[in-house]
Amino acid sequence: MLAITSLTKHYGKLTALDGVSLDIGPGEFFGLLGPNGAGKSTLMSLIAGLKPADAGTITLAGQPAGFGPAAARTRRDLGLVPQTIALYDDLTAEENLRVFGELFALDRATLQERIDEGLAAVGLADRRKHRVKTFSGGMQRRLNLVAALLHRPKLLLCDEPTVGVDPQSRNAIFEFLEKRAAEGLTIIYSTHYMEEATRLCSRIAIIDHGKILADGSLNDLLGHLPSSEQLGLPLSAAATAALPALAAHGTVTTTDDGHQIALHPGTPLSTVFALTEKYGVPSSACTLSRPGLEDVFLHLTGKAFRE
Numbered sequence: 001m002l003a004i005t006s007l008t009k010h011y012g013k014l015t016a017l018d019g020v021s022l023d024i025g026p027g028e029f030f031g032l033l034g035p036n037g038a039g040k041s042t043l044m045s046l047i048a049g050l051k052p053a054d055a056g057t058i059t060l061a062g063q064p065a066g067f068g069p070a071a072a073r074t075r076r077d078l079g080l081v082p083q084t085i086a087l088y089d090d091l092t093a094e095e096n097l098r099v100f101g102e103l104f105a106l107d108r109a110t111l112q113e114r115i116d117e118g119l120a121a122v123g124l125a126d127r128r129k130h131r132v133k134t135f136s137g138g139m140q141r142r143l144n145l146v147a148a149l150l151h152r153p154k155l156l157l158c159d160e161p162t163v164g165v166d167p168q169s170r171n172a173i174f175e176f177l178e179k180r181a182a183e184g185l186t187i188i189y190s191t192h193y194m195e196e197a198t199r200l201c202s203r204i205a206i207i208d209h210g211k212i213l214a215d216g217s218l219n220d221l222l223g224h225l226p227s228s229e230q231l232g233l234p235l236s237a238a239a240t241a242a243l244p245a246l247a248a249h250g251t252v253t254t255t256d257d258g259h260q261i262a263l264h265p266g267t268p269l270s271t272v273f274a275l276t277e278k279y280g281v282p283s284s285a286c287t288l289s290r291p292g293l294e295d296v297f298l299h300l301t302g303k304a305f306r307e
């Protein structure tokens with residue numbers, strides 16, 4: 001549906017996007033996960049046509065997309081929830097939505113129907129007559145989401161929509177987006193929160209320094225790691241005695257915090273725990289953890305993820 005090829009963007013000497021290529025299919029809930037300054041907003045702005053690319057192409061359903069007059073038609077098929085809230089403070093929630101709807105030349109009846117439906121869907125129906133300046137950041141975000149979908153775009157771009165948002169609004173945003181995704185809307189969702197990408201996205205691309213480092217389902221990404229589970233042991237004499245036997249089942253690293261054994265994929269936990277028991281390591285002293293996206297990022301970049 002959305003095809004991006006070798007997209008590059010410089011700001012002066014800084015390369016914000018460096019040859020990004022992506023193919024996003026219809027109905028995908030696509031996560032763009034990267035630390036601050038990775039290039040997420042730049043990529044979103046180029047797709048939305050707010051800025052020109054220096055090189056590369058963007059097409060939506062085979063038609064030119066992005067910046068410039070050739071992409072004017074496909075821009076109608078996009079909705080953007082920008083990182084910075086874009087609403088009129090002195091207008092009420094409903095008045096704001098009317099302004100956005102009129103930009104897309106929606107007829108009065110259709111617009112009213114969509115306003116009512118949208119406000120109800122994000123839990124703002126009872127605040128429709130209140131000015132936006134009286135809203136919390138989270139409420140403003142929710143309203144921005146409704147505004148971006150009034151013209152029923154095929155693709156929704158959400159640029160870090162939960163930054164500075166209270167937990168209640170965060171959940172309302174998640175549930176709203178999950179419903180739209182279940183209805184078939186294609187969503188690109190940028191975030192620097194790994195748990196958001198894990199919860200929401202059917203596919204995740206990890207971006208850093210303007211490059212896509214990995215792209216796939218959560219399981220595909222975890223597949224980059226050499227181990228699926230990690231056993232933690234204390235620095236006790238019993239645990240140290242068990243290490244040679246455990247080393248046959250995984251890679252051992254020892255730090256001041258204890259021994260870590262990254263188990264070889266497919267190692268039965270019963271085998272591992274039989275060994276710790278044999279050497280007298282109490283099970284309460286053992287920990288077992290599954291790796292997450294943080295470990296994938298560390299594995300790919302050699303650096304901890306900076307949120």
Ligand SMILES: Nc1ncnc2c1ncn2[C@@H]1O[C@H](COP(=O)(O)OP(=O)(O)OP(=O)(O)O)[C@@H](O)[C@H]1O
Binds near residue numbers: 011016035038040
């Ligand atoms: N208008 C601009 N002029 C100069 N440099 C810019 C501009 N916009 C972004 N940058 C730089 O480009 C790089 C990518 O920025 P971008 O905003 O795309 O990243 P991001 O992943 O969205 O980060 P954040 O989560 O902080 O918004 C950063 O180094 C940023 O400082």
